[in-house]
Amino acid sequence: MPERDAREPVTGRTPVLAGAGEKGRNAMARPAAGGRRSAAPRRIDAARARFIAGFLAAPVLLYAVYVIAPYAQAFSIALTDWRGVSASPRFVGLENFRRLAGDSVFWTAVGHNALLLVLLPLLTIAIALSFAFLLNAGGANGGGVAGSRFYRVVFFFPQVLAVAIVAVLFQQVFRPDGSGMLNAPLIALGLEPVGFLSDPGVAFWSILGVLVWQAVGFYVVLFSAGMASIPREMYEAARIDGAGPGRLFFRITLPLLWDTVQVGWIYLGIAALDVFAVVWVMTPERGGPDHSTTVMAAEIYRNAFQYFRFGYASAMGVVLFFFTVAFAAAALRLSRRERVEY
Amino acid sequence: MARNPVTRRELLRSAALAGLLLPAAGALSACATPAGGGPSSAPMATGPTSAANPLGIPADKPFEVVIFDGGYGDAYARQIHEPLFTGRHPGVQIKHTATKEIAKTLQPRFAGGDPPEFVNNSGDNSMDFGALAQDGQLQDLGELLDAPSWDDPAVKVRDTILPAAIELGTYDGTYCVLEYASTVWGIWYSQKLFDDNGWQVPKTWDEFTALCETIKKSGRCAPFTYAGKHPFYIYETILTLAAKIGGVDVLKNIDNLAEGAWKAGPLTQAAEAFAEIGAKYLLQGTQGLDHIQTQTVHNKYQVAMLPCGSWLENEQKDSTPDGFGYAMFPLPSFSGSDALPYGTVHSRPGEEYFVAARSANPRAAMEYMRAMLSKEGAGRFSETLSTLTVVKGAAEGRTLTPGLRAAATALKNAGTNTTYFRFRQWYQPLHDEVAAATGQLMAGRLKPGEWADRCQKKADEIRNDSSVKKFTR
Structure with a gap:
């Protein structure tokens, strides 16, 4: 909070995401900030600034050298035909991007990412919200359902496992023969086994299932924390007014949880654009069968570290970067909504 | 719920600022892009040649051997080939490196101009031979082929190995990759x-x-x-x-x-x-x-x-x-x-080894290949790893497993009728x-x-x- 106070007199704005509460907040913040300014001479402000800058310099420098600079270099590598071993890559201008436009596998991957971008957050949030609601307010007495503490721990398990382990685990679950967890009962019943990972029409949905399975636990915990901060009286009041669980959820929980849902949405969207390990480890032909599960990150990896086309892979990386930025900007804009103060 | 200390507007403003600063930051450091400088290979260090040292390797200059620690492990190099080499060249130190990730370990060294001499470029994470050849990183091994073989000075190395090995190891008319194991x-x-x-x-x-x-x-x-x-x-x-x-x-x-x-x-x-x-x-x-x-x-x-x-x-x-x-x-x-x-x-030599052209001591690495291609080096390799080599007849007289025997027989019966x-x-x-x-x-x-x-x-x-x-x- 101290930094915010120091900045306010200059901007005159209070950082609040939505418009509804802004006026009230400003009215509250101004007198406090004004009071501080009259008491503190400019010299001390400068000393404070130096103090803060001193703390910030090291991390900002590290960030610039190890995060921003490589990012920037990816842009310049994308304009070369660098194959990874040469000391002097050739500049080819926008050739890589022109080639990318006609690369059908890459666009298949983009399509899969787009589908994940819609479905992964939607399914994960829907499932996590309903679980979290059951754990916190779904019980008969207004609390969680019976055994909710136990479930809370169990739901979090997938989050603790490394992605590669999850992928290997599900490889066994999806095995197409009698040793597969899902196919063994089918075979025992005399049915044809399902090629969860080997049928191009099914493989993508298997991947989506794994991704949702892995993500849900974390969002159950996140939403539970959000729900815990909603005052009990609101539920009680609504219940006295005759609201059932469905109404409670849509009229009380969801509106008051909107900020958390929005954050979850953005996290999951970025995760959907970044999917890699599950696809790479789990699927045949790494993104197959027949490119039916491939994603942008897998194509970048394949082109960089298997075909040694670093220039081309960097061009893909640049495209992915713009997709991610565009998504973040669009998500922030679309999910903007009046905030409920309580 | 004061979880949003930064407004959207501020976020976008700083993003725009970062965008302006990016090109400047790029000039600051060069950690992802390769170091500049064109292809310049130092002249090979050469010592006097002799019957025992036909390639003229310097008597006391060390070199590095990088082995892919995969299906074959790296024990064969440590226990068979390296002792064989040092038996004849006791003054030359061998630095032995084993890795499962060839490209991750070595690529920065190639891009930085400091490659190891001898590389077993194999496995999932191997470096692309096309890219290496395109860049002139592969040492011409023609001299090795014409050198006398390890076992018999009257026979050239060229005549002790399968012709397909030479054909497959040739990029752009230059023999530069040793394909050692022979697969059927x-x-x-x-x-x-x-x-x-x-x-x-x-x-x-x-x-x-x-x-x-x-x-x-x-x-x-x-x-x-x-x-x-x-x-x-x-x-x-x-x-x-x-x-x-x-x-x-x-x-x-x-x-x-x-x-x-x-x-x-x-x-x-x-x-x-x-x-x-x-x-x-x-x-x-x-x-x-x-x-x-x-x-x-x-x-x-x-x-x-x-x-x-x-x-x-x-x-x-x-x-x-x-x-x-x-x-x-x-x-x-x-x-x-x-x-x-x-x-x-279908028979083809596989398991690739090459000498880095721009390394400090490429001749020693070529001499190491000559040792690998000896009857003893190849025969013990076959025996230990149940894998045939490109050295003709090296597996004869060794104890082979039934499957390897079947493969060796099939290869012998095929004669010149092999495809790849x-x-x-x-x-x-x-x-x-x-x-x-x-x-x-x-x-x-x-x-x-x-x-x-x-x-x-x-x-x-x-x-x-x-x-x-x-x-x-």
């Missing part, structure tokens, strides 16, 4: 399972399909499988059958990216033949199993035959039951008018596309004609791509 492909089976059921090794395609039918009817096990997750294993077989039907030019045209190479008649015949096997005789669930899984099923006698290379026996040594009796037979003849006779096998293809190493994107299409062919989702169209389309794409370096054979 075929259809593998259990001698015990075949003996118990009275099944005979098929010599013609009709006998082969009849055998599949017999096995299927017997209900003992499934007739055929392959590593479904890695369709290379089955496209290898299809291409070899195509070469047997139409001659080695079928594969040469494919490697040379010739127009219409994938639509040649023999190739379609071979694809149709295996698509039929895929439709009728495949182990249930093959498409979703990888090589280890299918090979383990094989070891459990639940499937009779699978195509693989001669590393199979070594790879499965921990899960093979006693008395299994690994054996292999070459692809059956497709018809009486096959261009190549019965017994033709190189596009997998030259054009990896083509390999990936052929693998993907072949998986679909075997699953019945692609007709042989559509399969050929897809492979051809990718081959055309690569031929017309000026950024890809082309090779011919």
Whole structure:
């Protein structure tokens, strides 16, 4: 909070995401900030600034050298035909991007990412919200359902496992023969086994299932924390007014949880654009069968570290970067909504 | 709920600012892009040559040996080749490095101009030979070929190894990659399972399909499988059958990216033949199993035959039951008018080693190769790792396992009738596309004609791509 106070007199704005509460907040913040300014001479402000800058310099420098600079270099590598071993890559201008436009596998991957971008957050949030609601307010007495503490721990398990382990685990679950967890009962019943990972029409949905399975636990915990901060009286009041669980959820929980849902949405969207390990480890032909599960990150990896086309892979990386930025900007804009103060 | 200390507006403003600063930051450091400077190779350090030191390696200059610690491990280098080398050159220190990630470990060193002398460029994370050749990183090994062999000064190294090894190690007319291990492909089976059921090794395609039918009817096990997750294993077989039907030019045209190479008649015949096997005789669930899984099923006698290379026996040594009796037979003849006779096998040298042209002491690394190519170095390698080498006759007189014996016999019977293809190493994107299409062919989702169209389309794409370096054979 101290930094915010120091900045306010200059901007005159209070950082609040939505418009509804802004006026009230400003009215509250101004007198406090004004009071501080009259008491503190400019010299001390400068000393404070130096103090803060001193703390910030090291991390900002590290960030610039190890995060921003490589990012920037990816842009310049994308304009070369660098194959990874040469000391002097050739500049080819926008050739890589022109080639990318006609690369059908890459666009298949983009399509899969787009589908994940819609479905992964939607399914994960829907499932996590309903679980979290059951754990916190779904019980008969207004609390969680019976055994909710136990479930809370169990739901979090997938989050603790490394992605590669999850992928290997599900490889066994999806095995197409009698040793597969899902196919063994089918075979025992005399049915044809399902090629969860080997049928191009099914493989993508298997991947989506794994991704949702892995993500849900974390969002159950996140939403539970959000729900815990909603005052009990609101539920009680609504219940006295005759609201059932469905109404409670849509009229009380969801509106008051909107900020958390929005954050979850953005996290999951970025995760959907970044999917890699599950696809790479789990699927045949790494993104197959027949490119039916491939994603942008897998194509970048394949082109960089298997075909040694670093220039081309960097061009893909640049495209992915713009997709991610565009998504973040669009998500922030679309999910903007009046905030409920309580 | 004061969780948002930064407004959207501020966020965007700082993002814009970062955008302005990015180009400036790029000039600050150079950690991802390669160090500048054109290709400059230092002259090779040379000492006086003598009978014991025909390559003239400096007597006391150390060098580094990097071994891929994969299927073969790295013990063979430490226990066989390095002692052999230091036995003759006691003054030369060898720095031994073993890694599972060749490219991750070495690529920065190549880009930075400080490569190790001797590299076993192998495994999943190996460096692309096309890229290395394009960049002049591979030492010309011509001198090694013309040097006297380790065992007999009267015989040149060139005459002690399989000619295919020299052909395959040649990039752009320069011999620069040592292909050391020699792999033979075929259809593998259990001698015990075949003996118990009275099944005979098929010599013609009709006998082969009849055998599949017999096995299927017997209900003992499934007739055929392959590593479904890695369709290379089955496209290898299809291409070899195509070469047997139409001659080695079928594969040469494919490697040379010739127009219409994938639509040649023999190739379609071979694809149709295996698509039929895929439709009728495949182990249930093959498409979703990888090589280890299918090979383990094989070891459990639940499937009779699978195509693989001669590393199979070594790879499965921990899960093979006693008395299994690994054996292999070459692809059956497709018809009486096959261009190549019965017994033709896909055989090619593999497991690549090269000397870095811009390293500090490349001559010592070439001398190390000469030691590897000695009778002792190669023979003990075969014995320890159940793998043949390109050194002629090095495995003779050594104790070999049954599977390796079968492979060695098949290779001997084939004589000069061997086939191979190189596009997998030259054009990896083509390999990936052929693998993907072949998986679909075997699953019945692609007709042989559509399969050929897809492979051809990718081959055309690569031929017309000026950024890809082309090779011919």
